[in-house]
Structure formats: structure tokens, C-alpha cells
Amino acid sequence: MKSLLLLLVFVTFSSAFPADRKMENEENTQLAQAYLNQFYSLEIEGSHLVQSKNRSLIDGKIREMQAFFGLTVTGKLDANTLEIMKRPRCGVPDVGHYGYTLPGWKKYNLTYRIVNYTPDMARADVDEAIQKGLEVWSKVTPLIFTQISKGIADIMIAFRTRVHSWCPRYFDGPLGVLGHAFPPGLGLGGDTHFDEDENWTKDGAGFSLFLVAAHEFGHSLGLSHSNDQTALMFPNYVSLDPTKYPLSQDDINGIQSIYGGPPKATAKPKEPTVPRACDPDLTFDAITTFRREVMFFKGRHVWRIYYDITDVEFELISSFWPSLPPDIQAAYENPKDKILVFKDDNFWIIRGYAVLPNYPKSIHTLGFPRQVKKIDAAVCDRNTRKTYFFVGIWCWRYDEVTQTMDKGYPRRVVKYFPGISLRVDAAFQHKGFFYFSRRSKQFEYDPKAKNVTRIMKTNTWFQCREPFNSSADFTVREEDVHSGGAEMSYHKNLNLLIFSVVHVLEKSYSYQ
Template identity: 45%
Template sequence: MKSPLFLLLSVSFSYAFPTHPGNRNEEQNMQLLQEYLEQFYELEHEPKPRAWKSSNSLEGKIRQMQEFFRLNVTGKADADTLAVMQQPRCGMPDIASFALALPGWSKTKLTYRILNYTPDMKAADVDRAIQRALSVWSSVTPLTFTRIHQGTADLKIAFATGVHGRCPQPFAGAFPALAHAFPPGYPFRGNVHFNEDYNWAADSDTEVNNSPYLMRFNLFLVAAHEIGHALGLAHSDDPRALMFPYFKSTLSVDFPLTQDDIDGIQAIYGPSPHPPKEPVKPTLPKACDPKTSFDAVTTLRQEVMFLKGRYDENSRSMDRGYPRKTREDFPGIGPKVDAAFQHNGFFYFFHKSKQWEFDLNNKRVTRVMKSNSWLNC
């Protein structure tokens, strides 16, 4: 199953990212880095192209950026620093006076309004993505969100391009952001804008292309990040967090918050008055019970792991071309399989208390054994 934060597709954005650093000289790299730091690290504009060579303020901001992204702190435009700049990201600064607007909104019942729609998605899918993004935060705080269709809402959600309305941050320049949002302590508070020059997708709209210039982005996950800003959160320097500046394919579409995100939002609004119930812990089965069966088997860190219990099946999606019949690729294996894994050149298929050893090279079953034979029984 797939749960990507950004989804790669065949739509070209020749303007969406700066030229690859390998195609630029040192002065061009530093000029772009200066623009990046002006946009995201409050570096004051230096009009002379060569000013960086003697600029302590620029070197200091480079170090600040490198520290934020946990890079090697050199104060120079090294390869790792330039590589970070190439990634699609949020338009809000990493370091700014309004980055964290404690104590946030003075109320917990907020309204939101979707002002327009992207042509990339069905309106119903946009509605659903925004509602899910809001529920990510309401599930861990006392906040509630009510949609309105007319009048002025607390959160105003729109798709825009370039210079848009009175927004102080146009989608332009060398680093056009995917989206941005403004926190409660800022005059433009509650505005959440998505860059329509990019392409947007629902969770189920998953296709992959290896080029970084051919992308579609998961609206739900991007919206969840931006709404975090609209509620008062700054960017996190934890690469695993939803509030990390760059959008990643590793976040869960079911619950993308890390403890860092939860700690941040609860520092502003407090915990939810209705926390989810603690899950019931599974009972450990007796290893040598003759009726022992497994729900999954895998290998991790050169260890074989046997698993019991249900998996999360919320997304209910498979890779293209699947499911396939087991007998098409593994003759002799029955249609019902509880778990399977590969070990030492063989595949092992489990169903109830039995397992089948399968030789893939010869396409045949070589042994039938008890499932718990792996447990020294």
C-alpha cells in the first residue's frame, strides 16, 4: 500500500525548482542561496552579487540554516546545503518573528471557508482533504472546526498563483512555495493558500515518475501542515515531523503527527478533552501450541519476525496489477495464505498451523511443515 506525501506524475514544472547545482558556478550558487536565506531566514537583501564573500551576516544565516536542517555547519554553500534548497517546501519562514504565535487563537471553536477549488481534483475530494486535515489537529486538542459557505471565516482556504490579492507573500521568485499560511498573531491571520502552479492529488491518485520535476502533491498532507501554521505552529527541525518545512513521502496519510507536532500544538491549546482510548494490548500466544498460526511474517535487521493481529486497512488500495492469483506465480500453494516471507533463497507460505517451503527457481513446493517449527517446537 502507498501513503506518499507527494506523488510524482508527468506534469512538467521547468520553473518550479532552481537549476541543478551541478549546472551552476559558485557565484550563481551563492546568489541563489542568498535569495533562499532572504526568503526563509530573514537575511537582509544585499544588492551586490559579490557581497557574500565578505558578509558575516550571510555566513551566519548559512550556519543557522545548516543547524536547523541538522547539516554539517560550515557556513559555506556546500553540496548538502545546496541539495536541501532543491526540495519542494512550505513558503513560511523557518526563522521569523511571527513563526510561533503563542497563545494562538483566543477561542477553540473556529470556522473555515473554502473560497475556491483546484481543477486538478474533484470538489468533493478537496472538501474531504481539508476536513481531514482539520481533524488531524482537532483530534489532539480542544479545537473544533465548522465550515461556513458565506461571510468571514477564521480560516480562509484558497488556491492562487503569483501575486494574489493582498497576500504579502506572492508565489514567485527562485523558490516558489507549494503553499503558505499565516498564524493567529499575524495581520493576515487564518489565510491558507495553495500554489495552483503545482498539481494537487487525492490520496488514491497515485502514480510515480522518477523525475523530481514531474510531481503531484497530496493535498491532505500539505493542508495539514499549513493548517498547523494557521493555528500558531512554527516549523519543526525534526525531519520526521509534519511541521518540518519540506514535504516528504514518508508521512502516514492516516495520522501524520509525530510527538513533536502534538507537543507543539498542545503547548498552545492543551490536550483533547476526549483523548482516544488506549488500545487493548494483544495477548501473547503460546509458541508451541499446535494450533499456532501467524498473520504475517517478515525479516528485519537479519531477524525473522512472526506477527499476530490485524493491519491498518483504511486506504484499501493496492499496487497496479494486483491482486493476482497465488497459483499463477507459486504453483502448489493453495488460495488461502495467512502470511509469507523469503529466507535463504526459499519462500515460506503460512495458512493456519501449516507452512509450505517453496523453491522459486524450480517453481515447486519442497516441504510441508508445522507453522511453529521456526520457534524450536
Template identity: 45%
Template sequence: MKDTAVLVLALTACLSLCSGAPAMSKDDQKKAEEYLKEFYSDSSASSIHMSQVNMQDFETTLKKMQEFFGLQVTGKLDTDTIEVMKKPRCGVSDVSNYGHFYGKPRWHKQTITYRITEYTPDLSQREVDDTIAQAFKLYSDVTPLDFKQIYSGTADIMILFKARNHGDFHPFDGPGKVLAHAMSPGANEGGDTHFDEDEKWTLSSAGINLLLVAAHEFGHALGLDHSQDSSALMYPTYKYVNTQGYQLPLDDKQGIQALYGCTCPQPTSQPQPNPPEPCNRDLVFDAATNIKNELYFFKNDYYWKKNSLMKDIPQTLIRSTWPSITSVDAAYNLKGKGISYFFKGQDYWGVTATSVLPGYPKQISQFGFPASVMKIDAAVHVESTRRTLFFTGDKFWSFDELSGEMDAGFPKSIKTDFPGIGSKVDAAFENYGFLYFSDGARQTEYKYSYRSVNRVLLNYGWLDCY
């Protein structure tokens, strides 16, 4: 028998009960037997049946369950006990506050890889990637652990979404019951995590919130058992809480740090780089983009933010807003999603106007670039076509944001397809229906639908230096 334990997160149908009923029905008794046998009793225990022969075993197990959930410990079925049994739950018991599996299995390395082999159609692939990364980040924020997503081969933690039989001898049972399960740390299947595709996966309070379930299951995959603390993430029953700014509750934090230790980085002073001169006629932008109707211009370690409602144009260190990013080669914004992407070398980050999204950096090869592309010179999203244009050297690529794939026939020549802008692009952005392409200090205002130049500018003009 494998040392790793399969952990099942189960959601039973929520049925109303008649309060104050003097006795439980045969159906309630049967459901209680099934609950204690499948989700509560020790795997080594014999089958539990409501019979005169082993009523004592049933009552003993029921008392443990009642004690665990803080119910009145009677060993008898009552409405409160039945109601708890019908709540969403995950079935490992007999723990006090945070718990670890027997023998305290853990990963004996700092970097743990994971791979998602099958996705749910309920969310986009990017949404799943970001949410899974966010769930892992809850643990890397408070321990020395580092989680890295890989896209081929065997990872430490293999993740999939699939219904019914899915190859691990623990088939899912359709919508509304088992949500997911995971293995405790170990070799081979250890840590592997599976989500029931028959559930409706969401990022909100509707359906089943992926972040909360994933974070709970990854707790098991890292070695955490269940907790009796009802405010803990590792409490057996599933319930939705607001995930905006969600962090590990104290009980879970203490549990995971007992296994892996605490990361307490000390702030270090860094020398401030010399800021670039904005009112220099020879100013060359590294990158530019539009975020929430504000223009961002990047140069070396700094960026300028231009807002039509503000008189001044502040100059800010990039790392003071996005700590893991020191400079930017290219940037573009997806207005409809409220996400921007920054590129540096062969890495890229998903960001908002104030923070880096979890799970980054990632490799630009995910966009379909060949290994020969070492960096992106410029990028701009064209809202009317839902394409993102990437510029590298004297060529450009067209990426379909809807399909998540590069368009066929690329790369193409910049000079041929964009007459008048030159043969290379250092920075690009969209503003009020025009595309702006910078080549050195010179900038071309371009009408994309007509493939025509509207006027020629200098970069520094955007910084109110006339």
C-alpha cells in the first residue's frame, strides 16, 4: 500500500431539514452511515452499519465526528449533526488545529515543479494558469518554497481536470459531490492533484471557486492534514470566502511553516540608478503602453506616467511599482481584461497598474516564438482586430488573443507591411485610434486601417517638453 494518502474534497447535496424533528428517518440514518464510512472513519476501520451488532462502533465514530466539529457529543443522530454531514467537506479527520500527515511527509527541495496537463473549459487557459499560480503563491509567500510551472515532461505535482474515471483508481462521481483530490508529498504520484470536470469552476462565489479548492488541495500536496479551526483554509468543509487579497489564515501559515520553515526577508538598501533626462530631443523609449487610460513610457530603470488630468508627469522606479521587474523591453495592454504584459529578454510578466500577477515570469516561447527569438523589441495590441503585434529586429509577428496562437505566415517584414515607419520598432502603443511606432528618437503616428503615416513626432514631446 502506498504511503501517500488520497484526499477527497466532497460536496454533498444541500437538503433542508425539519428543525426539531424528534427522530431521524431511515434515509438520514443511511446517509450518516455512508458519510462516516466514506468521509470520516479510519481507512483501517471495518464497515460501519446501523445495526444492533455494531451500534457501539457507529456511536464511537459518530462521537468523534461530533467532537471534531464542536457539536454536542452524544453518539446519536440529530438535526445539527445531519446538517454538518451535508455540507461541502474533505474527508480526513482526528486532527487538532493544523495537522500533518502521519510521518510528516514533505518535499525535500525548495523548488517544486507543477504541470497542468488537462484544462477546464469553464475558464480560459490563462485564467487557470494564473489561479493555480496564485494558489501556490499563498504558500511561497510564507515559506522558502518556490513553485515553477513546466509544460512538458513529468512535474513533481501533476494537475488535471477530468470527470469520472481519470486513471488513479479514485473516479469522480458527477456534479455536486466530490470536487477534487490530491496526494500527499512523495515519489511517483505524490502531490498529484485532480479536479472534477463535472463541477462548474469559477473565480467568484458562483459555482465552485477554483482558487479556494486549489489552495486547499495544494495544502495536502505539500503535507498539510485537516484543521479543526473553522477559519482555516484546511478546515474540512468547503465554503466561499472573498478571495480579493486572500492570504493564508494563521492556522494554515503555522502548519506549513512547521514543515518548511519561514522566509523572513530583510529589506536591503539598493543604490538608486541615475534617472534619464525626459526633455532630451534624442530620448529613446525602451517601451510604451496604455494602462487604464494612462500612458506609460519606459526608459532604463524608470517609467513616466502621463495622465490628461494631471499637470505633472511623474518619473518612478519600475521596481518600486513592480518589485520583480527592473527594466522593460516591450509592453502591451489588454484593456478588456485589465491586464498588461511586460517583456524582458525571454521572460514576460502579467501585471496590473499596481502589482505583478502571481505565477510570473514565464517564457515568451508560450506565445509561439521560436528559440531564436531572444527578446521582443516592441509590442502593441490592436483592439479592432484583437491581434497583438510583436516586433523583433526587422520583422513582426501577429498573435491572435482569442485563439492564443500566432497567425499563420509570420514573421513578416516591418518595412513592407508598415510603409513609412522604418525597418525597426523600439516602442509601440495605441492612443485614440492611432498606433505610435518609435524608431530611435523619431516616432510615427500611424493610421493602421489605412496603413498610412499621419505625422512624424519626437518621443520627448509626450513628456511636455516643447
């Protein structure tokens, strides 16, 4: 009898576990569909005849979401993906034309009004949090914010719950969506709403009104979400030390691409610096191939490396092309053995070591719309003869044969090149792979498989080593890099010899 009871108990519990697991899977699937619908423009049909089509669409949106958050791109609803979906976040979508930031507000003096207050905080603390949230952006731009107490302001601020007034977006109760805002424009443009069902706080348990407000005001000013987890514009809520400045360089670059930097105070000009090849934080302005070499541009300088040769040369740009400006922003080699170089809304064409006459010309002659003011990066696919231009979070594709822009562009960078950053600083192609630089990271990308094969430092090409890397670890003084060029060969097997030479010449060479 006892054995029979144990058998019944075992059968009862074992039959309950699959049911519980099935219910949990259904709940997770519903959560994922709601999340993707709200933040990744998922639209599925209800008919049973299209279930396979819906499954494929959902898997594709999961891949897009995983690429955005830097997860392993599987298209499957794994534990890490579900964890991200369950975190408190902003209610603004991560994809879609909503994220097109330019041109922002057409004025620098903006007004704001707090329509109502949360009972969670003292009114004075709410005023302070909102003011500081706006100051985050005014410190790095020419923008000026003025509070008004009545009438219609550029940025109307309110605490709301669930479905509210004329707003097309809604809140979902405690946790989940914390707030949302609308990009610059008429009507709801600039308006910012916070979910009153949350516990808002100045510096205690709950959600920091200052941090959420500063994030939402980024949207009010025209910024989309960033996949940089250190950025204020990252969509998920991240608690930060309130004494630390919340903007990352990604946030600053984004907002200044719309409004420019703050008014410059008169100051003594700084001495020009010479970049250090093996600086672990080294970034590049532009990278391009040139016949059998790769050129890395930084400020007034260029490094040159040759395929399958470890030597690296370091020169002034002006020693090759005196008419080119410093701080080049993009460059690429086209199929006709020419280099196109970009800065602001101008470009130059180089054949060999000569800049062609009648340049620079406007980038709009290539087919860019007038709102595009500069190119961040460019790379030509030698196999397809298509050139990709990167502008903010968007990329255009140019046909080098017809010399026209392809239809259907621009497209979002993160969607067309899954796994790489939202924005690209520099790009080039080598042995069939694309190499995309973002800050000090470089993504090796397989265009056929459409995935990232590895992530490395941008200066991996310079054969740097730790702790004493090579002669790339020191730089000559600015006056030593003259118009004739100061050749610097970087030999990975000469560390000991260089170490002794450095001590002898330490008065003539400066470390950075």
C-alpha cells in the first residue's frame, strides 16, 4: 500500500511539472512578443495558416534585439535574452524611423513646463531633478532651457499612468516601462512622460528621477537609443552614482552631431599632440586601403602598413598631400585605384600621391540628401563594387559602376550589419572581411555569413605588445616630424635594443 501511494505521488508530481513548464514557456513567449511588438516593430498575423511565417518573423526580431544588446545572436528565446526583456527600461522603440535624429530643434532656446508632480518626492526635489536632467545636455551643447509655469512649452513634462490622454504610448504599471518621450517637432514633439506607478526618488530606493529624466530628455532633443551599455541613452535602466557625470562619449558625440558643442571660451591654444600607436585607447578618424597598404588617419598624422609586412610607417598627412586638411573623417579606395577622402560636407579624390584638380566637391554630388552634413566612415566591397557610407546610425549604399545611390537606403547600421555598434568611426576591407572601428574596438565582419567573427583592439595591426610594446610606444617630438616625413619602422623583434636606445634618447623623445 505504501509503495502504491509513493507511485501515485510520483505520477502526480511528474505530470504536473510538464504542465508548469508549458505554462512558463507560454508566458515567456507572450512576454517576448509584447516586447518585440513594442520595441522592435513586430507585427504578426493571427491566422493558423501563417504560424510558420510568424515564427520566422519572431526569430528575426529576436536576432535584431540580441544584436542590439550585444548578446549571442541565435534567434532563440534563451535565458540571457529573457533577462534583458524583463529589465526596467525606456518606452521608446530601439528600431524604426523614430530614431532618425537630424535635424533636431531649429532653435537653441527651449522652454519646459512641469504639468504635475509625483507625490513620491517633494516638489523642490522634482524641480531640481528635472533641471539637472536638462543641464546634462546644455553643458555639452549651445542649448538653453527656461522653465515656464503656464502655457505650452517646447517640452511638456508630466507624470501619467497606463493609457493617458492623447498619448499614443502607454504605461504598464510598476516596473517595465519607466518613461517615454517624443522627438523634436509640433504637437507631442519634445513631450516627456513618467510612469506614476513607479517609486520615484531623489537618491534612495526606487528609480532616480534625475537619471530617467536625463535619458528621456535625450529623446526630446532628437537622440535615439544607443547599444553602448555605458551610455545614458542605453534603453535599460542602470543605477549610477549621482555624483558622477552620466554622459558617455557616445552620448556627447550624438547630441553634438545635431547641435554642435557649447560656445567656446577664449583659451590659450594647446600644443598639437602626436598620437601613440600602442596607446590602448587609440581611436582612428578614418582607415582606407591603398593598393597593397592600409592607411590609418589620426589628426594630422597617418600610419601606413603593408600587406604581410610588419613594418609600420608614421608620417604627417601633409608630407604626402599638402592640400588635404587634418582631421579627415572618412576615406575609402574605389575600384578605379583612387582614394576618396571626406571631411564635413566636402570630399577630395586622390590618384597615387596627387589630389585631383577641381576638388574638394560637395558630398551631395554623390547623391546624399541635404540633411547629411558629414560622413563618419566608408568602405568599398571589392567583390560587389558597392560602397557603404556610414552616417550616424544609418548607412547608405553607393554603386561604383552606375555612380548612383542604391534605392532602399539609408538602413540602420545595426540591422544591416548585425553585431556591430550603432555607429562606425572607420572601416576598410581586407582579405574578404570588413573591419569596423568604434572607439578603441574593431569588429571583424564576414559579409557573406553576415556576422562578427572576432572583436579586437583597433591598433592590433601595429604588432603592439605588453608591457613594453615596441618603438610604437614612443613618439617623436612634433618638430621632428617635418615635411620630408620621419620614417618609423616598428620591428616586433627589437624590444631589447629599443629599450636601451630609449634611455639614451629620453631627452629627445617624449612619452605620452
